[in-house]
Amino acid sequence: MQFITTSILLLSVAACGGGGGSTPDTNTGNGNNGGNNNGNGGDETPVVKQVTLSTNQVTLASNGIMSKFTVTSEKDWQISQLPTWLKASVEQADGATSAVTVELTAQVNHLSASRSSDIKITNADDEKTLSVTQAAFAYQMPVNTDSMRDITATEITELMGTGFNIGNSMEAVGGETAWGNPQISTDLIDAIKAAGFKSIRLPVSWSQFSDESNYTIKTAWLDRVEEVVAYALSQDLYVMLNMHWDGGWLQPTYDDENVANHRLALMWTQIANRFEKYDDKLLFAGTNEVMVEGDYGTPTAEYYTVQNGFNQTFVTTVRATGGRNAVRHLIFQGFNTNIDHTVNFVAIPDDVVSNKMLLEVHFYDPYEFTLKNDSTAVQWGQNATDSSKTAGWGNESHIDTQFSRMYNNFYQQGLGLILGEFGAFARRNVAEHEAYRHDWHRHVTQTALAQKLVPFYWDNGDVNDLGFALFNRHTAAQIEPSLIKIVTDTE
Numbered sequence: 081m082q083f084i085t086t087s088i089l090l091l092s093v094a095a096c097g098g099g100g101g102s103t104p105d106t107n108t109g110n111g112n113n114g115g116n117n118n119g120n121g122g123d124e125t126p127v128v129k130q131v132t133l134s135t136n137q138v139t140l141a142s143n144g145i146m147s148k149f150t151v152t153s154e155k156d157w158q159i160s161q162l163p164t165w166l167k168a169s170v171e172q173a174d175g176a177t178s179a180v181t182v183e184l185t186a187q188v189n190h191l192s193a194s195r196s197s198d199i200k201i202t203n204a205d206d207e208k209t210l211s212v213t214q215a216a217f218a219y220q221m222p223v224n225t226d227s228m229r230d231i232t233a234t235e236i237t238e239l240m241g242t243g244f245n246i247g248n249s250m251e252a253v254g255g256e257t258a259w260g261n262p263q264i265s266t267d268l269i270d271a272i273k274a275a276g277f278k279s280i281r282l283p284v285s286w287s288q289f290s291d292e293s294n295y296t297i298k299t300a301w302l303d304r305v306e307e308v309v310a311y312a313l314s315q316d317l318y319v320m321l322n323m324h325w326d327g328g329w330l331q332p333t334y335d336d337e338n339v340a341n342h343r344l345a346l347m348w349t350q351i352a353n354r355f356e357k358y359d360d361k362l363l364f365a366g367t368n369e370v371m372v373e374g375d376y377g378t379p380t381a382e383y384y385t386v387q388n389g390f391n392q393t394f395v396t397t398v399r400a401t402g403g404r405n406a407v408r409h410l411i412f413q414g415f416n417t418n419i420d421h422t423v424n425f426v427a428i429p430d431d432v433v434s435n436k437m438l439l440e441v442h443f444y445d446p447y448e449f450t451l452k453n454d455s456t457a458v459q460w461g462q463n464a465t466d467s468s469k470t471a472g473w474g475n476e477s478h479i480d481t482q483f484s485r486m487y488n489n490f491y492q493q494g495l496g497l498i499l500g501e502f503g504a505f506a507r508r509n510v511a512e513h514e515a516y517r518h519d520w521h522r523h524v525t526q527t528a529l530a531q532k533l534v535p536f537y538w539d540n541g542d543v544n545d546l547g548f549a550l551f552n553r554h555t556a557a558q559i560e561p562s563l564i565k566i567v568t569d570t571e
């Protein structure tokens with residue numbers, strides 16, 4: 081369940097006081113403090129400290145784009161009568177002369193009708209009413225089903241075959257070629273298709289090419305991403321377009337939640353609008369491996385609740401753009417794309433259409449064999465001849481169990497399944513490693529397909545030791561033809 085945000089600034093002002101408490105009347109000579117006619121003297125009228133609002137009405141968008149408003153107390157104050165769909169970041173505070181900021185957040189509204197509630201901001205002397213209205217869900221442009229087939233999420237996965245990540249390119253910090261790969265070429269895309277892949281996953285960083293003050297993505301970068309997407313689609317490939325790490329600003333904490341959702345909604349509105357014209361072979365994927373930086377443990381309730389909220393913001397934002405996006409297949413992720421965390425903690429986003437969502441996880445088990453640079457685990461699986469050279473876990477039965485959990489928990493409930501990344505790097509200086517690496521990729525690919533996950537091989541373009549490249553990206557030539565046949569299931 082996700083909250084969307086607006087900010088309320090409580091400004092302190094001195095209210096007008098009553099009369100009374102004059103200095104002694106030296107003209108009368110009676111010694112009484114003046115100000116009344118009965119001679120009792122000394123009474124003071126209390127100073128009323130008002131709550132003053134700059135506006136008495138706030139309107140929230142349905143999809144989470146933030147608005148800011150100013151409101152107002154010098155005495156201790158509190159907020160009350162919040163409805164269940166609305167919360168405040170601060171519900172009470174001590175009186176002060178300095179400003180206090182309160183963020184009102186509402187659950188995403190999927191309803192075709194707006195909703196309203198009056199909340200109270202009070203101190204000991206005064207009470208003000210703030211009327212809060214949240215807009216109804218509405219399409220920004222009319223729904224357009226042209227070139228959008230009436231197929232479900234599970235049906236489209238049957239058509240996507242096996243996939244290929246063009247990694248470490250469009251998400252590279254510093255630009256497309258900053259991590260050593262050349263610009264993505266039409267020759268590379270042609271080679272990917274010719275090798276037997278039917279789908280491409282395109283990891284993209286957007287923030288480094290946007291205005292930090294308003295998150296507006298530069299037109300030149302949208303043009304370049306579209307150039308790659310359009311060519312791949314023209315070659316009859318499915319394309320999975322995502323927001324990939326993007327500088328790590330999607331931290332799933334309550335402190336970061338409101339700003340992150342605001343930013344996510346603004347950016348996906350731009351992306352969705354730019355690519356709305358393309359048919360249903362283009363799929364959007366909202367985020368990538370969201371986690372609290374450096375914390376690979378089991379997520380707290382705070383972490384997975386906020387991350388689930390990011391998924392909801394993505395889905396609702398894209399749907400609201402309308403057009404073909406109203407019925408486009410959308411991909412959301414489990415926490416850090418970890419299968420265990422996904423099974424235990426994922427919340428399926430609400431959607432205004434049925435059977436158009438896919439769930440993404442990644443797989444690199446066992447870590448010691450697939451990713452750990454200094455590992456001695458160079459053998460894997462039932463064909464291993466020396467247990468001391470294995471990771472000691474993560475064999476065939478583990479893969480079978482993990483993928484069947486995805487099938488049983490999600491595919492059977494109508495969700496399409498995406499294995500968005502998998503791979504084991506090459507140990508080119510260890511002769512015996514290659515056969516076991518082939519065994520691992522073969523079992524992952526075949527088991528994924530059997531359990532209805534679309535497998536996307538992770539290729540980072542690195543042709544050296546500990547790299548993942550299947551192609552030389554400068555020439556588009558295959559460098560691992562045997563492994564390509566394995567991960568395309570065409571042996």
